[in-house]
Amino acid sequence: METEITQSMKLQTKAVHAGDRRKPSPATPSTTPIYTASSFFYDDVETLDRVFSDEEQGYCYSRYDNPTNSALEELLAALESGAGALATSSGMSAIHVALLSALTDRRRSIVASSALYGATIRLLMNILEPSGVDVRWVDITNRAEVENAVREANPGCILTETISNPLLRVAPIDELAGLARQAGAALVVDNTFATPLMCRPLELGAHLSVHSVTKYLAGHGDVLGGAIICDASHLSTLRTLAKTSGPNLGPFESYLTMRGIKTFPLRMERQCANAAHIASWLASHPKVSAVYFPGAPNHPDSATTARLFPSGLFGAMVSFDLKDGDRNEVFRFINALKLIVRATSLGDVHTMVLYPAMSSHRDISPAQRRRLGIGDNLVRLSIGIEDHEDVIADLDEALSAI
Numbered sequence: 001m002e003t004e005i006t007q008s009m010k011l012q013t014k015a016v017h018a019g020d021r022r023k024p025s026p027a028t029p030s031t032t033p034i035y036t037a038s039s040f041f042y043d044d045v046e047t048l049d050r051v052f053s054d055e056e057q058g059y060c061y062s063r064y065d066n067p068t069n070s071a072l073e074e075l076l077a078a079l080e081s082g083a084g085a086l087a088t089s090s091g092m093s094a095i096h097v098a099l100l101s102a103l104t105d106r107r108r109s110i111v112a113s114s115a116l117y118g119a120t121i122r123l124l125m126n127i128l129e130p131s132g133v134d135v136r137w138v139d140i141t142n143r144a145e146v147e148n149a150v151r152e153a154n155p156g157c158i159l160t161e162t163i164s165n166p167l168l169r170v171a172p173i174d175e176l177a178g179l180a181r182q183a184g185a186a187l188v189v190d191n192t193f194a195t196p197l198m199c200r201p202l203e204l205g206a207h208l209s210v211h212s213v214t215k216y217l218a219g220h221g222d223v224l225g226g227a228i229i230c231d232a233s234h235l236s237t238l239r240t241l242a243k244t245s246g247p248n249l250g251p252f253e254s255y256l257t258m259r260g261i262k263t264f265p266l267r268m269e270r271q272c273a274n275a276a277h278i279a280s281w282l283a284s285h286p287k288v289s290a291v292y293f294p295g296a297p298n299h300p301d302s303a304t305t306a307r308l309f310p311s312g313l314f315g316a317m318v319s320f321d322l323k324d325g326d327r328n329e330v331f332r333f334i335n336a337l338k339l340i341v342r343a344t345s346l347g348d349v350h351t352m353v354l355y356p357a358m359s360s361h362r363d364i365s366p367a368q369r370r371r372l373g374i375g376d377n378l379v380r381l382s383i384g385i386e387d388h389e390d391v392i393a394d395l396d397e398a399l400s401a402i
């Protein structure tokens with residue numbers, strides 16, 4: 001039975017029904033599902049010929065399309081109201097291909113948030129700029145600065161994250177979409193931290209939304225993958241680019257991601273609730289001098305957060321400053337944790353801790369880090385689905401140990 005997915009269905013329903021239980025394709029895989037087959041055959045070569053020429057829908061080669069991947073892609077498009085989606089081998093390959101799609105037939109110029117994920121900054125600086133793409137960096141939460149940059153640079157693309165790392169600023173996606181449309185630019189949003197539960201960028205006017213599915217969507221720390229969800233006007237460019245450059249996710253990872261997504265709304269709701277508890281507990285701890293959390297009453301983007309996110313959901317990332325702390329003290333604190341996992345990445349079912357000065361912002365000079373507001377005493381937590389009291393007990397014990 002194939003369930004008909006309607007636009008009005010809720011996210012939680014789409015998460016468990018979209019993409020699955022499709023009628024078997026008339027194509028027979030030449031090896032067995034999980035569809036690891038690289039090619040597909042038909043009873044006659046004429047059919048294969050029609051599939052090659054796109055006259056007839058069907059699978060022929062897995063770099064073009066694969067049944068496991070297209071089930072996941074259908075699910076991703078349903079979650080974020082896209083015309084289509086592409087599952088990619090990593091979040092970074094998703095961002096790369098999304099930017100190439102956005103810049104096809106547009107000015108090779110990007111206005112980018114200066115608070116992007118570290119590898120995205122390196123992608124722009126070390127790969128795109130040397131290939132002739134002009135990049136202009138802005139504080140994406142400062143409307144006047146963005147307007148000015150768009151006027152001066154006349155970009156083909158505006159690039160931002162919904163929630164930035166590690167200071168968790170919230171970008172006004174709806175306003176940026178307006179600016180992008182006026183300028184004829186594509187708005188590309190890295191929606192990894194917000195997830196489709198909190199924000200669906202295409203519904204707010206963005207053209208392409210990207211994810212590291214490695215994080216909340218797959219959710220269990222066992223997949224490296226990415227996704228692009230796009231509007232109708234970018235779909236054929238995106239598929240053609242993918243067909244040619246081959247950024248595909250492997251079918252086994254597609255399967256795991258799809259399995260993960262079924263429980264993602266449940267996990268994310270719990271993770272957001274846990275994060276809110278933990279952020280307010282940290283805010284009153286004497287060894288913590290600042291907490292960065294979109295749900296905090298003094299958060300600089302609270303108006304944007306209230307406008308864009310469902311009430312009570314602020315994401316599941318919490319950053320904080322250790323009072324008068326330095327690198328040694330942060331290391332002692334992190335080493336004293338017994339439950340919280342000392343590892344890079346985020347969005348897993350277990351709570352994780354990371355030191356941005358050592359990881360995402362390692363290559364940036366201490367002075368530049370300080371200008372960005374990232375001190376040597378800043379710690380980032382990705383909150384999991386555990387009971388929040390156990391996580392707080394672990395934090396409490398480690399804070400007492402320093």
Ligand SMILES: *Cc1c(COP(=O)(O)O)cnc(C)c1O
Nearest residue numbers: 090091092117190192212214225
């Ligand atoms: C992890 C991450 C990426 C990169 O994703 P990979 O799957 O590691 O390639 C990009 N953007 C954000 C916001 C991320 O957290």
